[in-house]
Amino acid sequence: MDKCLSDNLLLQYLLNDLDTDTCEIVRVHLNECPSCQKRTEIYSEDSELKQWQQCHLRRQNGDDSQYHPFSQDKLDRLFNSTISSIQQSKTAVAKKTLPSSHNSNILLRKEPEQTPIRVIGQYQLIKKIGQGGMGVVYESIHSRLKKQVVLKLLLNKDWENTDQTQRFYREMELIGQLDHPNIVKATDAGEADDTCFLVMEYLDGHDLKTILKQEGPLSITAACSILRQAANGLQYIHNHDLIHRDIKPSNLFLTTDGQVKILDLGLAGLRHEGSSLDDLTDTNCIMGSAYYMAPEQAQSIKTIDQRSDIYSLGCTFYQLLTGKVPFRRETPVETIIAHREDSIPHLVDQLPEIPVQLEELFQSMVKKSPDDRIQTMAEVVRILDEFLNQKNELLLNESSDTYLTESQELKELCLKTVLTPPVEAQKYYSSTHYQPSKRILKYKKTIIIASIILMTGILTLGIQYISRTNHFTNTKLKSTSTIPNVRQPKKANSKSNPTPALTSTQATIERDAANWALDHGCEIKIVVPYGEEYPTIEQKKSLPNEDFYVKTIAFKKIQMITQEKLSRLSGLTNLYELQLNDNPIEDDALAAISGLTSLQILDLHASGITDKGLSHISNLKSLTNLSLQINPNITDEGLQVINQLQNLVSLNLAKTNISDEGLIFIQNNQKIDWLNIEGTKVSDESVKHLKKLILLEHLFVKGSKISKAGIKEINDFFKKRKHLPFYINPTP
Structure with a gap:
C-alpha cells in the first residue's frame, strides 16, 4: 500500500469504531508501514484520547448520563496530535482491499501532506484561515526556519488604496511596538509581489466567537x-x-x-x-x-x-x-x-x-x-x-x-491558566462611580453637611451618595456567602444614613483598632464622618489624618483567632463587616465581639468554629449575613443560636454537620431569602421547614439528602408566589 492512513481512519481504528473487515485491513497496513507506525507511537501515552475512549465505551454501553461529547476544538487536536499506542498484530494477514463503501480520498492521504499555495518572500502560504476587511490571513511556514506562523496579506485590490495601505502599515508598526503575553506578537513584516504582509506568532486554539458558537x-x-x-x-x-x-x-x-x-x-x-x-x-x-x-x-x-x-x-x-x-x-x-x-x-x-x-x-x-x-x-x-x-x-x-x-x-x-501580573494604569480619569477626586469629595461633604442642617434636598443627595458608594457596600458581599457562582442576597445598606461625627475618645479607639489590625495582617475599610469610604487599606501609612470609623476588617494573614485579639475590636461602634474565614478560631474568641451591635456581616467559613464557639453570637441582633460553610464541627445543636438572629437574610450552612433537626431552629427566621445547605444531611423531612421561609428566593441543596421529588416539591411551592422570584440548585 503506497498511501498512508488518514488521521480520521487511524482514530476510528483506535476507538474500535470500524467494521471487522476495515479494521483488519488497517491492522495489516500498520504492520507494514513504518510511517504510520511512527505517527502512532509518538503519541502513545496521550491522556485526551484515553478520555475519549472512555466516553466512547460508556456511550456504547448506553450510559448517556456520563457521556459528554467533546468540542470540535478537542476533536481537531485529537486528529492532529493525540494518537495512542497500537497493539500490532503478531500474525501475518493477507492483504485486502478497502471496502468500496469507503472513500479512499477521505480515509487515505498522500505524502507530502500539503504543498504551498503561494510563496511570499521567505514564507510558504499553506492554508487560508481567515479574511477581514483589509487582508487575508494564512497559516504559513518560514521556508528556512521551518517555523509555523500566521501571515496577514493585504488584499491586492487595496494596494492602491492609500488609506487601507497606511492602515495596514499602522497595524504592522503598532503590533511591532507592543510586547505583552495577552497581545498577539509580530515576528516580521515587509513588502513582496506588489503587496505588504505582516507575520505573527501562530496560535493554537480558537477565537471566542467560534467557542461561543460551539x-x-x-x-x-x-x-x-x-x-x-x-x-x-x-x-x-x-x-x-x-x-x-x-x-x-x-x-x-x-x-x-x-x-x-x-x-x-x-x-x-x-x-x-x-x-x-x-x-x-x-x-x-x-x-x-x-x-x-x-x-x-x-x-x-x-x-x-x-x-x-x-x-x-x-x-x-x-x-x-x-x-x-x-x-x-x-x-x-x-x-x-x-x-x-x-x-x-x-x-x-x-x-x-x-x-x-x-x-x-x-x-x-x-x-x-x-x-x-x-x-x-x-x-x-x-x-x-x-x-x-x-x-x-x-x-x-x-x-x-x-x-x-x-x-x-x-x-x-x-x-x-497562569495570569499575567496586573498592568498599572499610567493615566487616570475622574469618575463619579469609582474614582472621585479629593476636590469633589470635599465639595460633596460640604453639600451633605449643609443639606442636613437645612433639611432640604436630603433625599436627592442620599440617592446620589448611595449610588456612588454602592460599589464598596456590595463588593463586600463576596466574602459573606463565600459562594461566588451565585447571586448574592439582598441586604441592608450600611450607608443609608450619613456616618455621624466622632468624639475624641471614639476617634482614638477607632485609630488604635485600625493600627492594630494592620499590624496583624488585616485589610480594612474605613469611612470618614459625612463622607466617602476609602479604598481597601493594607498599610498604616495609608490611614488619613482626619478621624474615621472602621467599617470592615478582613483577617488575610492566617493566624489563630483568640478572645484577646478580638477584644481589640470590641470598642468599634460602626463595624459593619468582619471576615474571619480560613483562620482557626478558639471557642471563646467570639465572646469578645458580642457587644458589636452594628455588625451585619460575619464570615466564619472554614474557621473550625464549633457549636460552643458559635453560641457567643446570640447578641449580634443586627446580623444580616452569616457564613458557616465548611465547618464540620457545626451540628444541629449549634443552630439553636440562629433562631435568635431574626434579621438574617443570608445563611450559608454548606458542608456543615447538620441534619433535619437543625433546620427546625431556622424555620422561624422569616427574613431569610438566601440559604445554602449543600453537602449536609438535610433530607426530604425538612421540606416542610423550608416552606416556612416565606421570603426565600435562592436555595442551594446539591449534595444534600433531599431527593429529586423533594426538590420539585420545593420549587413548585415557591414558584406559585407571584411577588417574588425563586431559584433552586440543582433545578428539578
Whole structure:
C-alpha cells in the first residue's frame, strides 16, 4: 500500500469504531508501514484520547448520563496530535482491499501532506484561515526556519488604496511596538509581489466567537478568567496611548493553554493628537462593530478614549456569560441607537446566580456616559482578581446541572491558566462611580453637611451618595456567602444614613483598632464622618489624618483567632463587616465581639468554629449575613443560636454537620431569602421547614439528602408566589 492512513481512519481504528473487515485491513497496513507506525507511537501515552475512549465505551454501553461529547476544538487536536499506542498484530494477514463503501480520498492521504499555495518572500502560504476587511490571513511556514506562523496579506485590490495601505502599515508598526503575553506578537513584516504582509506568532486554539458558537454561554469562572486577561492586555495597549476600537469575541483568541490574545489592531487609534499615526479617517467615519460599540464611538471616533474599549469589553463579557449581545436590533443603525438610548440589561435577568460584584462590574463598564463608567482596565483587573482569588471550593467546581456549563476542558483550562501580573494604569480619569477626586469629595461633604442642617434636598443627595458608594457596600458581599457562582442576597445598606461625627475618645479607639489590625495582617475599610469610604487599606501609612470609623476588617494573614485579639475590636461602634474565614478560631474568641451591635456581616467559613464557639453570637441582633460553610464541627445543636438572629437574610450552612433537626431552629427566621445547605444531611423531612421561609428566593441543596421529588416539591411551592422570584440548585 503506497498511501498512508488518514488521521480520521487511524482514530476510528483506535476507538474500535470500524467494521471487522476495515479494521483488519488497517491492522495489516500498520504492520507494514513504518510511517504510520511512527505517527502512532509518538503519541502513545496521550491522556485526551484515553478520555475519549472512555466516553466512547460508556456511550456504547448506553450510559448517556456520563457521556459528554467533546468540542470540535478537542476533536481537531485529537486528529492532529493525540494518537495512542497500537497493539500490532503478531500474525501475518493477507492483504485486502478497502471496502468500496469507503472513500479512499477521505480515509487515505498522500505524502507530502500539503504543498504551498503561494510563496511570499521567505514564507510558504499553506492554508487560508481567515479574511477581514483589509487582508487575508494564512497559516504559513518560514521556508528556512521551518517555523509555523500566521501571515496577514493585504488584499491586492487595496494596494492602491492609500488609506487601507497606511492602515495596514499602522497595524504592522503598532503590533511591532507592543510586547505583552495577552497581545498577539509580530515576528516580521515587509513588502513582496506588489503587496505588504505582516507575520505573527501562530496560535493554537480558537477565537471566542467560534467557542461561543460551539460551546454556548461559558461558565462564570471561564468568562472571568478570559475577561481578566483581555482587560490586562488592553491596559497595556492603553498605556501606549492606543485605543483598540474594535473589541469583540472574534478579536479575542483563546489558546489551548488558556491564554487570551488580543487580535486585529488594524482599527487601533492614537489617544492623543498631533501624531504621524493619527487617524486615517474623517470625523464622521464610524469604525467598530455595532453590537459592541460605545455610544460616543458611534458619534465620532475622534473624541473617544480608552473608556470606549471598556464599554466594548463589557458587552463582550455579557455575551460570554449569556450567549447574547446586550443590544440586538434589526439594523446596525437601530442597534447603535439602542446602545445610546435603551436601558442597560441586567445579567441577573439571564443568570439568577450571578454574583452581585460581577453584575456591578458589568453595569459599570457599560454606562452610557464615559464619565460614569469604570475608568481603567486596571480597575477591571483588580476587581476580577479579587473575585478569582477567592479560595472557594464551589467556585472551582461550578455545578454542571445548570445551563451555565461549557466543556469541562475549557473550565479546567481557564482555572489552570497562569495570569499575567496586573498592568498599572499610567493615566487616570475622574469618575463619579469609582474614582472621585479629593476636590469633589470635599465639595460633596460640604453639600451633605449643609443639606442636613437645612433639611432640604436630603433625599436627592442620599440617592446620589448611595449610588456612588454602592460599589464598596456590595463588593463586600463576596466574602459573606463565600459562594461566588451565585447571586448574592439582598441586604441592608450600611450607608443609608450619613456616618455621624466622632468624639475624641471614639476617634482614638477607632485609630488604635485600625493600627492594630494592620499590624496583624488585616485589610480594612474605613469611612470618614459625612463622607466617602476609602479604598481597601493594607498599610498604616495609608490611614488619613482626619478621624474615621472602621467599617470592615478582613483577617488575610492566617493566624489563630483568640478572645484577646478580638477584644481589640470590641470598642468599634460602626463595624459593619468582619471576615474571619480560613483562620482557626478558639471557642471563646467570639465572646469578645458580642457587644458589636452594628455588625451585619460575619464570615466564619472554614474557621473550625464549633457549636460552643458559635453560641457567643446570640447578641449580634443586627446580623444580616452569616457564613458557616465548611465547618464540620457545626451540628444541629449549634443552630439553636440562629433562631435568635431574626434579621438574617443570608445563611450559608454548606458542608456543615447538620441534619433535619437543625433546620427546625431556622424555620422561624422569616427574613431569610438566601440559604445554602449543600453537602449536609438535610433530607426530604425538612421540606416542610423550608416552606416556612416565606421570603426565600435562592436555595442551594446539591449534595444534600433531599431527593429529586423533594426538590420539585420545593420549587413548585415557591414558584406559585407571584411577588417574588425563586431559584433552586440543582433545578428539578
